[in-house]
Amino acid sequence: MIGIGLLGLGTVGAGVVEILNKRQEELKALTGKDIEIKKVLVKDINKKREIDLGENIITSDFEEIINHEDISIIVELTGDLEQSYRYIKRALNSGRDVVTANKAVVSKHFEELSSSAAEKNLGFLYEASVGGGIPILKPLQEALTLNNITVVQGILNGTCNYILTKMFYEGLDYGEVLKTAQELGYAEADPTADVEGYDTLRKLRILGTLALQGEIREEDILLEGISKITAFDIEQIKKMKSTVKLIGEAKELDEGFTAVVQPTIIKEDSYFANVNMAFNSVVFSGDNVGELKFYGSGAGKLPTANAVLSDVVDIIMGSYIKRNPLGERKLKNLNTRIKGEYYLRISSPIEEILKNIESISKELLSTNDNIALRTKEIEYIEIIKLLSSLGVHRDKYFLARILE
Numbered sequence: 001m002i003g004i005g006l007l008g009l010g011t012v013g014a015g016v017v018e019i020l021n022k023r024q025e026e027l028k029a030l031t032g033k034d035i036e037i038k039k040v041l042v043k044d045i046n047k048k049r050e051i052d053l054g055e056n057i058i059t060s061d062f063e064e065i066i067n068h069e070d071i072s073i074i075v076e077l078t079g080d081l082e083q084s085y086r087y088i089k090r091a092l093n094s095g096r097d098v099v100t101a102n103k104a105v106v107s108k109h110f111e112e113l114s115s116s117a118a119e120k121n122l123g124f125l126y127e128a129s130v131g132g133g134i135p136i137l138k139p140l141q142e143a144l145t146l147n148n149i150t151v152v153q154g155i156l157n158g159t160c161n162y163i164l165t166k167m168f169y170e171g172l173d174y175g176e177v178l179k180t181a182q183e184l185g186y187a188e189a190d191p192t193a194d195v196e197g198y199d200t201l202r203k204l205r206i207l208g209t210l211a212l213q214g215e216i217r218e219e220d221i222l223l224e225g226i227s228k229i230t231a232f233d234i235e236q237i238k239k240m241k242s243t244v245k246l247i248g249e250a251k252e253l254d255e256g257f258t259a260v261v262q263p264t265i266i267k268e269d270s271y272f273a274n275v276n277m278a279f280n281s282v283v284f285s286g287d288n289v290g291e292l293k294f295y296g297s298g299a300g301k302l303p304t305a306n307a308v309l310s311d312v313v314d315i316i317m318g319s320y321i322k323r324n325p326l327g328e329r330k331l332k333n334l335n336t337r338i339k340g341e342y343y344l345r346i347s348s349p350i351e352e353i354l355k356n357i358e359s360i361s362k363e364l365l366s367t368n369d370n371i372a373l374r375t376k377e378i379e380y381i382e383i384i385k386l387l388s389s390l391g392v393h394r395d396k397y398f399l400a401r402i403l404e
């Protein structure tokens with residue numbers, strides 16, 4: 001028998017319970033073991049739950065889990081950053097394997113937790129943390145190890161992709177769609193992490209570090225979210241026969257790397273343009289395999305729970321990489337060199353702004369209620385400096401790179 005301590009019984013935790021209940025027999029046939037949830041940690045013990053787990057299973061006291069003799073795997077699905085770090089550390093220190101879907105904690109403590117697990121010969125798996133239900137990290141670390149991967153690009157946030165799809169194809173309002181994404185269980189407890197791009201940034205930090213085999217830290221990634229996008233921007237982007245997606249990209253260059261998370265304008269018939277709703281996709285370029293695309297549900301109860309449980313199965317069967325998966329390489333951050341054409345919209349035009357912005361403009365798209373333009377090929381940093389020198393507040397512009 002394998003005892004599980006489940007931390008969190010929200011969208012994903014409930015999905016884990018549901019699949020475990022439904023697939024008991026298959027799991028036993030696969031692993032040769034009965035898998036039992038021994039304890040479930042929640043925040044609010046008095047909350048009404050749809051799942052009936054039987055007596056004495058739910059607790060709000062982590063000590064009951066960490067001191068439970070029959071628990072050998074801790075599955076962390078709380079979404080809490082500070083507490084989860086403590087839970088995971090204690091789990092590893094007490095000799096338990098850990099599975100988590102929590103990209104915030106993996107991203108923040110990647111090196112420490114990975115090396116701690118490897119030193120102790122324990123499993124620390126987080127497939128669900130990147131691309132939800134899509135198996136990405138396992139193929140990357142197993143099937144693709146002989147490749148020198150130089151580029152990884154992805155639509156990595158289901159909530160943002162859902163919002164952008166609904167705004168683009170149905171003309172829906174940003175706030176209204178965000179609310180639906182929350183109701184559907186895609187968004188983080190605080191959706192700022194989704195719409196301001198932090199969630200994508202954390203996923204890129206994990207994915208990029210594993211793919212390039214060199215550390216990409218959170219602070220190494222240039223970040224723009226989607227929260228400032230308006231129906232007006234969508235209209236301009238449509239006129240360009242293009243669409244917009246929040247894309248994370250890490251690229252190895254001769255002497256270092258660039259890493260960005262930015263709203264990205266792409267032609268309507270391009271690959272990422274057809275990744276819609278809460279779907280995610282990741283594209284790798286490797287020297288042997290060439291281009292490789294992964295596509296599937298990036299968020300949601302059952303797809304994410306499925307990824308969590310496949311990690312649990314790998315731990316039980318010992319079929320995971322036992323060494324620390326993080327490379328030792330130190331790569332130089334070359335983000336200051338990032339250059340390209342950008343879409344820039346500034347609301348409330350004033351003569352002065354228009355005059356100064358014209359110097360970077362390749363094409364003025366609108367000067368009515370808003371200034372919208374396509375920039376010349378320019379360093380990203382130059383645009384930010386210009387906006388700041390003109391006193392244009394962050395709330396007053398939307399910036400997206402154009403990839404065509």
Ligand SMILES: NC(=O)C1=CN([C@@H]2O[C@H](COP(=O)(O)OP(=O)(O)OC[C@H]3O[C@@H](n4cnc5c(N)ncnc54)[C@H](OP(=O)(O)O)[C@@H]3O)[C@@H](O)[C@H]2O)C=CC1
Pocket residue numbers: 007008009010011012013041042043044045047076077078079080083084101102103104128129132185186187188189298299300301304
């Ligand atoms: N939802 C999705 O589609 C995806 C989610 N993830 C990740 O999976 C994790 C879980 O997400 P999700 O299920 O959506 O989150 P929810 O907010 O739906 O659920 C969180 C659960 O954890 C419990 N909890 C929260 N904080 C604590 C704490 N400090 N101590 C103990 N229990 C706590 C909550 O308790 P209570 O019920 O009492 O409030 C709740 O049961 C997150 O890290 C998320 O980023 C990853 C991929 C996709």
Ligand SMILES: N[C@@H](CC=O)C(=O)O
Pocket residue numbers: 129131132156157158159160186187188194199298299300
């Ligand atoms: N909030 C996240 C959940 C999955 O990681 C998202 O929207 O992608």
Ligand code: NA
Pocket residue numbers: 127128129130131132133134135136137307
């Ligand atoms: Na995944």
